[in-house]
Amino acid sequence: MLYGFNIPEETLSKKAAEKISKEYAVHPLLKAMDVIPMERPHQMTDRSSDFFLILALIAFIGVFRLANPSYFRNLFRAFRNPSLSTRQLKEQLRQDSAASLVLDLVFCLSMGIYLFFVLHHIHQKDITPNLSTILTILGFAVLFLGIYIIRFLFLKFTGWVFNISEITDNYTFNVFLINKVMGIAIIPFSIILAFGEGPWVQATLFLSFIAIGILFANRYLRSGIVFGYFLKFSKLHFFMYLCASELLPLAVIMKLVNQWLIA
Numbered sequence: 001m002l003y004g005f006n007i008p009e010e011t012l013s014k015k016a017a018e019k020i021s022k023e024y025a026v027h028p029l030l031k032a033m034d035v036i037p038m039e040r041p042h043q044m045t046d047r048s049s050d051f052f053l054i055l056a057l058i059a060f061i062g063v064f065r066l067a068n069p070s071y072f073r074n075l076f077r078a079f080r081n082p083s084l085s086t087r088q089l090k091e092q093l094r095q096d097s098a099a100s101l102v103l104d105l106v107f108c109l110s111m112g113i114y115l116f117f118v119l120h121h122i123h124q125k126d127i128t129p130n131l132s133t134i135l136t137i138l139g140f141a142v143l144f145l146g147i148y149i150i151r152f153l154f155l156k157f158t159g160w161v162f163n164i165s166e167i168t169d170n171y172t173f174n175v176f177l178i179n180k181v182m183g184i185a186i187i188p189f190s191i192i193l194a195f196g197e198g199p200w201v202q203a204t205l206f207l208s209f210i211a212i213g214i215l216f217a218n219r220y221l222r223s224g225i226v227f228g229y230f231l232k233f234s235k236l237h238f239f240m241y242l243c244a245s246e247l248l249p250l251a252v253i254m255k256l257v258n259q260w261l262i263a
Contacts, residue, residue, distance in 0.1 A: 049133050050194050054187070057109060061184065064102060071099045079181050082222045090173055104176060107183030108148070112140030114186050114208070117193035121205060148179070174222040182215050 065072045071093070078089040093100060116137050131139075152172060159168030189208035192201060 047195070053134060053137065054113065054191060054194065057106070057113070058187065061106060061187075064099075064106075068096070068099045071096050075103075075177070075180060078177060090170075093177075094173070100176070100180075103180040103183065104148070105145070107179045108141040108144040109137070110183040110186055110190070111144050112137045112142075114190045114193070115140050117190055118205065118208075121193050121201060148176075151175075171223045174219055178215050178219040178222075182212065185211060185215070 074089050074092050078093060081089075116133070155168045155172050155175075156165075159165035186208065189204055189211070192204045193208075196204065
């Protein structure tokens with residue numbers, strides 16, 4: 001409204017555009033600029049659940065470490081010294097079965113978080129649009145838990161059938177020892193994959209693969225006695241065991257994830 005007259009919006013827009021173009025023409029800093037006023041709505045992605053889940057996991061590990069300092073100390077001493085892990089420290093760690101079970105559950109949850117954000121980074125989209133992030137991560141954790149329960153029972157059964165219970169017990173101890181360490185070591189990579197941006201996230205993913213590969217190699221080196229026992233009888237039997245116990249669980253996880261969640 002100007003002096004009692006209604007001015008059409010089209011006229012105002014036209015006059016404003018003319019005035020802006022004149023200002024651009026004479027202003028030394030705006031001559032070469034092509035500024036187009038445009039509203040761009042900001043799409044906010046709520047990552048609160050991811051943040052609080054990882055924060056809760058880290059806080060739980062911290063409280064658990066304060067409550068069980070000797071178990072944590074023995075755990076990493078056994079990891080650093082393979083010879084001790086088969087003698088003195090093994091019995092001390094096995095005696096605290098409750099703490100061992102808690103760290104096994106931490107491993108499953110930590111790997112579930114890691115797997116979720118790895119898939120999210122690779123596919124660059126929400127891999128489970130119909131489910132919440134927490135439910136998906138808990139599903140991955142339950143999947144890891146089920147696979148390692150089956151694996152534990154399989155190793156126990158193998159030791160009983162072939163009368164090599166002591167050897168399979170040592171191998172089982174090494175498997176779950178490395179799993180506990182891996183569950184803690186993988187958390188920094190999960191944080192970067194969850195909240196990082198830019199090309200350095202890809203480098204973090206590559207480094208995490210290297211770290212996991214080193215831990216797996218460390219497991220096999222510790223279990224040389226078990227592998228030597230199988231190789232003494234037949235290399236074919238050892239290869240069948242390796243496929244059934246090491247490669248098959250990973251193949252099952254990837255198959256289930258691709259078929260049920262991503263495909």
